[in-house]
Amino acid sequence: MSESRGAAHVEHHREGFIRHYIFSLDHKMIGRQFLFAGLFMLVIGGLLAMMVRWQLGFPGTPLPLTGLVPDEFWENQNWLPSMRAGVVSSEVYNMLFTMHATIMIFFVVMPIMVGGFGNFLIPISIGANDMAFPVLNMLSFWTAVPAVILMILSFFVPGGAAGGGWTSYAPLSAVSKYAQTGGEWGVHLWCISLFILGFSSLMGSINYITTLINMRAPGMTWFRLPLVIWSLFIVAVLLLLALPVLTSALAMLLFDRMFGTHFFIPEGGGEPLLWQHLFWFFGHPEVYILVLPAMGITSEILPVFVRKPIFGYRAMVFSMIAIAFLSWVVWGHHMFQSGMNPALGTAFMLTTMFIAVPSAIKTFNWLGTLWGGKITFPSPMLFSLGFVSLFTIGGLSGIFMASTPVDIFIHDTYYIVAHIHYVVAGIIFGVFAGLYFWFPKIFGRMMNERLGKIHFWLTFLFFNLTFFPMHFLGVGGHMRRIYNPMDYKFLEPFYGMNTFITVAALCLGASQIFFVINFIWSLFAGPRATENPWRANTLEWDAPSPPPHGNFLTPPVVYRGPYEFSSPEVEEDWLPQSRRLEITAGGGGH
Amino acid sequence: MLNMLRWLPDGYGGVSSYAGDIDAVFRFIYWLTFAIFWLVTILMVVFLYRYHYREGDTRRATYTHGNTALELIWTIIPAIVFVGIWFVSKTTWADIKGQSPPPDVEVRITAKQFGWTFAYPGPDRLFDTTDDKTDKELNVPVNKVVRVHLRSDDVIHSFFVPSFRLKQDAVPGREIQVWFKATKPGRYELPCAELCGPGHSGMVGWVNVYSEAEYQKWIQKLWQPS
Numbered sequence: 155m156s157e158s159r160g161a162a163h164v165e166h167h168r169e170g171f172i173r174h175y176i177f178s179l180d181h182k183m184i185g186r187q188f189l190f191a192g193l194f195m196l197v198i199g200g201l202l203a204m205m206v207r208w209q210l211g212f213p214g215t216p217l218p219l220t221g222l223v224p225d226e227f228w229e230n231q232n233w234l235p236s237m238r239a240g241v242v243s244s245e246v247y248n249m250l251f252t253m254h255a256t257i258m259i260f261f262v263v264m265p266i267m268v269g270g271f272g273n274f275l276i277p278i279s280i281g282a283n284d285m286a287f288p289v290l291n292m293l294s295f296w297t298a299v300p301a302v303i304l305m306i307l308s309f310f311v312p313g314g315a316a317g318g319g320w321t322s323y324a325p326l327s328a329v330s331k332y333a334q335t336g337g338e339w340g341v342h343l344w345c346i347s348l349f350i351l352g353f354s355s356l357m358g359s360i361n362y363i364t365t366l367i368n369m370r371a372p373g374m375t376w377f378r379l380p381l382v383i384w385s386l387f388i389v390a391v392l393l394l395l396a397l398p399v400l401t402s403a404l405a406m407l408l409f410d411r412m413f414g415t416h417f418f419i420p421e422g423g424g425e426p427l428l429w430q431h432l433f434w435f436f437g438h439p440e441v442y443i444l445v446l447p448a449m450g451i452t453s454e455i456l457p458v459f460v461r462k463p464i465f466g467y468r469a470m471v472f473s474m475i476a477i478a479f480l481s482w483v484v485w486g487h488h489m490f491q492s493g494m495n496p497a498l499g500t501a502f503m504l505t506t507m508f509i510a511v512p513s514a515i516k517t518f519n520w521l522g523t524l525w526g527g528k529i530t531f532p533s534p535m536l537f538s539l540g541f542v543s544l545f546t547i548g549g550l551s552g553i554f555m556a557s558t559p560v561d562i563f564i565h566d567t568y569y570i571v572a573h574i575h576y577v578v579a580g581i582i583f584g585v586f587a588g589l590y591f592w593f594p595k596i597f598g599r600m601m602n603e604r605l606g607k608i609h610f611w612l613t614f615l616f617f618n619l620t621f622f623p624m625h626f627l628g629v630g631g632h633m634r635r636i637y638n639p640m641d642y643k644f645l646e647p648f649y650g651m652n653t654f655i656t657v658a659a660l661c662l663g664a665s666q667i668f669f670v671i672n673f674i675w676s677l678f679a680g681p682r683a684t685e686n687p688w689r690a691n692t693l694e695w696d697a698p699s700p701p702p703h704g705n706f707l708t709p710p711v712v713y714r715g716p717y718e719f720s721s722p723e724v725e726e727d728w729l730p731q732s733r734r735l736e737i738t739a740g741g742g743g744h
Numbered sequence: 745m746l747n748m749l750r751w752l753p754d755g756y757g758g759v760s761s762y763a764g765d766i767d768a769v770f771r772f773i774y775w776l777t778f779a780i781f782w783l784v785t786i787l788m789v790v791f792l793y794r795y796h797y798r799e800g801d802t803r804r805a806t807y808t809h810g811n812t813a814l815e816l817i818w819t820i821i822p823a824i825v826f827v828g829i830w831f832v833s834k835t836t837w838a839d840i841k842g843q844s845p846p847p848d849v850e851v852r853i854t855a856k857q858f859g860w861t862f863a864y865p866g867p868d869r870l871f872d873t874t875d876d877k878t879d880k881e882l883n884v885p886v887n888k889v890v891r892v893h894l895r896s897d898d899v900i901h902s903f904f905v906p907s908f909r910l911k912q913d914a915v916p917g918r919e920i921q922v923w924f925k926a927t928k929p930g931r932y933e934l935p936c937a938e939l940c941g942p943g944h945s946g947m948v949g950w951v952n953v954y955s956e957a958e959y960q961k962w963i964q965k966l967w968q969p970s
Contacts, residue, residue, distance in 0.1 A: 245942045319939050325916060326899040332857065332941055420917025426900060427915065460795075466810035469819075491902065493915045496841035500834050507826035514822040515815070517784060522814065524791040526806030531796070539792070546784050550777040557773055557829055559766045559836040563909040566902060566937040629751040631906030633937050637945035644753055644906055644933050720805040727804060 169703075177296070179288035180703050181273050184295050186596065188269030191302060192262050193673075198306075199257035204663050206250045209242040211656025213638045216240035244637040248317030248333075249340070251635060253309070255320035256344065259444065260351055261302060263578070266585050267447040268393070269295070269358060272386045274596060276362055278694040278701060279383050281371025281710040281732075286364040294357035301351035304343050313337020316344035319635060321437070324418030324429040328410040338411065345408040352401035355393050362390035371693070373712035377471070378731065380692045380716040381464065384471050385450025388478045389443050396439040403432035430492055434485035442481045445545075445577060446474060448584025449516060452538045455591050456523045458690045459535040461727050463717040465522030466515075473512035473519075480509040490558050491565045499558045506556040513549050517542065528720075528727075533606030534688075537587035540614050541580055548576030551625065566635075569628025575621045586613075586669070593676065594683030598700040601680060605672040612665035619658035623651050689728045692716045696732050749774060753906035759932070759953070760908035761925035765836045767909070772832060776825070840910075844923035847891035849884060855894075855901035855914040858943030860934065866967065877966050882951045885959040886929050894920045902938035905951055913938055926953040 178184055208217055220240025242250070273291065277284050285291045308315040318327040318341065330338035366387050370379075379387075407429065409415040416422025418429045457464045464470060486494060486502030520542050529535075551573040555561045564570065586609075593601050627648055632639065639645045639652055686695040693712070697705050710732040718729040729735075749756055749771055756771075757764040795805075852863040852871055862882045866875030871893070884890045894903055896914035903922070904911045907930075912922045926932075934949035954962060 243942075244945055248939070248942060248944075317942070323900055323939070326939070326941060329899075332899050424917075426917065460805065462805040463807065463809050465808070466815050469810065469815045491911050492900075492913045493918060493920045496837065499841065500837060503833060503837070504827075504830050507830045508823075510826050511819060511823050515819055518814075518818040519810070521784065521787050521791065522810065524788065524795065526808070527791075527795045528801065528803065528805040529792060529796045539788070543785065543788065546781060550781055553777055553826075553829065554770070554773055557769055557833040559833050559840060560770045560773060562837075562840060562911050563766055563770070563906075565911055566904070626748055626751050629748050631753045631904075633904070633935060635939045635944065636935075641946040642933060642935055642948060647751075720807045722807060 177292055179284070179292055181277050181285045181288070181291060182596070182701060182705075184291050185270050185272070185274030187295050188265045188273060188298075189271075189596075191298070192264075192266035192270060195257050195261040195265070195302065199254055199262055200663055200666065202250050202254040202257065204660060205242060206247065206254060207656040207659040209247055209250075209637065210639060211653045211659075213640055214241055217242065242637075245317060246314065247637040248319075248635070249309075249315045252317050252319050252322075253305075253315050256316070256348075257305070259320065259440070259578070260348060261305065263444045263581055263585070264355070265298065267444070267581070268355070268386070268389060269298070271382070271447060271451070271588055271592070272358065272362060272390070274592070275694065276365055276383060276386055277369070278697060278705050279380050279692055280366065280369065280374050281693045281706070281712065282365060282369040283704045283706065283709075285361050286369060287361050290357050290361050294354050294361065297354040297357065298351060301347045301354065304347040304350070308340050308343035308347070311337055311339035311343065313340055315340045321433060322407070322429075323433075324407065324410070324424075324426050325420070328407055328418045328424075328429075330411065342408065342411060345404045345411070349401055349404045349408070352397045352404070355397045359390040359393040359397075362386060363394065366390075371710050371712050374693075374731075375712075377468065378712055378715045380450075381453035381467070381470055381474075382447070382450035385446040385453075385474060388474050389446050392439045392443050392446075392478055392481065396436045396443065399432060400436040400440075403429065403436070406432075427489070427492060427494065430489050431485070434488045435482075437488065438485040439478075439481040441577070442477055444581055446477070448541055448581040448587075449474070449545075451584045451588040451591070452520065452541050453516075454692075455534050455538040455587055456520060457717040457719055458591075458688050459532065459538075460523055460527030460529050461719045462523060462527040463715075463719055464519070465525070466519040467715065467717065469515055470519055473515040476512040477509060480505060480512070484509055487556060487561075490561045496558075503556060503558050507553075510549065510553060510556070513545075517546055517549070532590070532603060532688075533601070533610060534587045534591035536607065536610040536614075537583045537590060540610065541583035541587060544576050544580035544583060544617070547622075548573060548580055551576060563631070564628050566633055567628040568624045568632045568634055571634050572621050572624035572628060575624070579617070579621070583613075586610075589673075591688070592694075593673075594687050595694055595697075595699050595701070597677055597680075598683055599676050599680030600683050600687065601676040602672050605668050609665065609668040609672065612668065613662065616658050616662035616665055620655055620662050623655055627651060627655075686730075689726075691718055691728055691730045693731055696730065747774075754928075754932075758907055758909050759926060759928040759930065760905075760910065761927060762836070762840050763907075763909040763927075765839065769833055769836055773829060776829075841912075841922070844891055844921060845889050847923065848888035850891045850893065851882065851884070852893040852895065853882070853903060853914070854897055855903070855936065855940075856897040857899065857941050858936070858947040860903075860936075860947075860949035862949075864966070875967070879966065880949075882934065882949060883959070883962050884926060884951065884953055886926055886953050886955055889923055889925050891921060891923045894922060899940050900938050901936045901940045901947070903934070904937035905932055905934050907932045908951075911937055926951070929953045929955050929958070 217240045326332050406417040410417050416424040418424045418426055483505045487506045490499045590606055630648055632645055683699040693710050712731045720727045721729045756767050854861045863878045865871045894914045896916040901914045908924050910924050930953055932951040934951050936947040
């Protein structure tokens with residue numbers, strides 16, 4: 155198996171259209187497939203969020219443009235229960251936020267970060283010509299496709315899609331009649347789709363781990379790996395261990411729903427809290443599966459535009475490893491008010507406080523990287539800095555809910571919504587940073603800088619205007635997942651703020667048009683990219699843009715770490731990993 | 745605008761015996777994170793301004809891979825701060841969710857899609873006896889310890905009284921006890937805080953906190969022979 159590493163694998167045999175674009179075995183094409191699938195789902199997930207906000211900002215008002223739909227349309231639809239004249243009903247509302255979260259987490263961030271960047275970057279950044287198991291890699295994508303199709307189809311079954319929240323707490327999710335959405339197939343399909351997706355992730359993670367252990371280029375030691383590759387390696391290990399837990403729990407839930415078992419239903423001796431334990435035992439590592447690649451991308455981009463080595467490379471690696479270990483022992487902090495023994499709450503609070511330490515270390519090391527640099531601000535850099543600043547807020551707001559007494563009050567309020575969006579929606583800044591940065595390598599063309607800057611500033615502004623006021627709602631006790639804030643008298647002071655947030659959210663959505671235009675235009679008409687437009691050091695920038703099947707014209711050899719910027723050894727301010735210096739050549743050894 | 749804690753329901757300190765303790769921890773963490781946020785943000789802005797590339801800039805970036813002393817400082821200090829927050833929090837937590845003080849009044853609250861029922865044990869102070877009465881609202885005396893026996897008939901709901909800073913999930917198949925001591929007479933909202941189905945929004949109950957005299961009047965009315 156390892157013969158491929160050293161062998162020059164550069165012959166360009168022509169492939170048919172189907173082998174090249176559809177059932178491709180090339181890690182780069184599979185990465186692009188995941189990327190496009192994720193971006194497509196991002197549009198759907200974003201539109202769902204807009205509809206959620208519309209109802210909260212303007213309760214009972216018909217959705218925009220629904221006036222164009224004839225009235226008879228609403229009469230004859232059994233898949234959208236009681237949604238008369240374009241007004242969101244409470245059942246549809248529950249469906250909207252459930253599917254928004256499900257799609258954003260499982261069908262946007264995971265496919266783009268892990269499937270897209272993971273596939274594209276892992277082999278090429280370690281100097282390999284492809285993944286260890288190209289066929290398994292192809293299967294990983296084509297297993298995700300039916301999952302996507304089933305999840306989208308679930309909107310159109312009688313009763314509509316799942317409406318029990320992305321967390322799907324039992325027994326609400328386990329017994330069809332409790333959700334009362336006029337049909338049980340929404341949740342069935344939700345379970346089946348995520349069940350299938352679990353296998354796709356499993357195939358991907360096995361492939362990533364094997365590739366990283368066996369196929370690194372000569373000289374590419376573990377501590378010369380780019381940090382984004384480290385983050386993806388750790389994510390692959392977490393996926394391998396966490397996804398089967400979710401997959402099993404989903405099978406149990408589906409059995410409860412379809413075959414009369416009682417894993418989570420108390421009438422038959424089941425335990426509703428078991429679902430929460432299983433879900434969050436998967437769910438907390440999942441949060442880090444989502445955020446670690448964004449941290450890796452940021453750590454990759456900052457040094458390039460600061461022209462300086464990353465500050466504390468080993469501290470960065472060890473803090474990611476610490477996060478990975480600790481992520482297994484903090485799940486109970488989602489369950490402080492669930493009826494779990496309060497003494498366990500105290501213990502989980504302590505582990506949660508510990509997991510904040512590596513996040514703090516990373517933030518300070520990013521600051522250290524900025525110090526003494528020679529900083530420029532192209533779009534990838536702006537989005538990376540945006541991620542750091544949003545992650546700072548999201549990390550700090552997490553401390554409030556980690557503290558059990560404060561959590562008694564803010565649990566299940568908009569404080570949590572603000573926190574998860576600063577962290578998880580903040581990851582989108584990592585996604586954009588990565589896209590602007592690697593677009594020249596992935597597609598061989600440059601993106602437009604001016605549009606990129608406009609996109610960043612509008613997104614950053616409206617992101618904060620949308621999500622920061624949610625902290626105030628949370629402090630006021632505003633519950634999450636409520637359909638109409640006007641049902642509550644104590645929320646009266648917040649009616650105006652809800653409208654404000656909705657307007658900001660609509661602007662946030664509209665700002666993404668600049669990205670869409672830039673992306674599509676650059677794809678076809680952007681200026682041709684050179685091999686290394688950012689003067690970066692890592693191996694992918696040695697390959698042509700875009701790299702051919704097999705990646706490298708000559709197999710690279712690695713002589714040093716990935717962030718040797720402004721090194722005194724050379725006159726230029728960058729020193730690629732693969733560049734052989736006569737002085738070091740005599741040293742041998744490494 | 746600086747102090748967002750002014751948005752707290754019924755103001756800072758709330759209207760239960762422990763609301764003030766929760767708000768104090770809340771305030772402590774608020775000002776602490778406020779300071780850390782500005783420290784990080786100001787350093788970031790200063791570095792970005794001080795070290796940004798200007799036209800004709802010929803200097804070279806500082807070549808350094810890090811500093812072990814700094815790494816230790818920003819590992820150890822956050823660790824101490826976070827464990828400190830744990831220490832401050834755990835006592836308040838144990839006071840509220842641990843063993844409740846001896847109750848003056850007991851009530852069994854049952855959640856069901858989409859409302860609350862309140863059962864009172866009556867003069868014999870025992871549940872499931874003939875003198876039990878139920879009511880549509882939660883009626884309690886001021887400054888007395890109320891022990892709540894929380895149940896659910898169908899799905900998970902959450903008992904939430906924002907003004908008391910009290911929240912506890914009601915889980916079908918088990919009975920969970922919580923307690924509170926209201927400190928100000930009045931009428932307070934009791935929303936369900938856990939998604940429980942299509943009628944979740946609008947699942948609201950009311951807590952009436954009575955002065956001792958009013959409370960006796962309510963008891964007379966409920967248990968008068970009819």
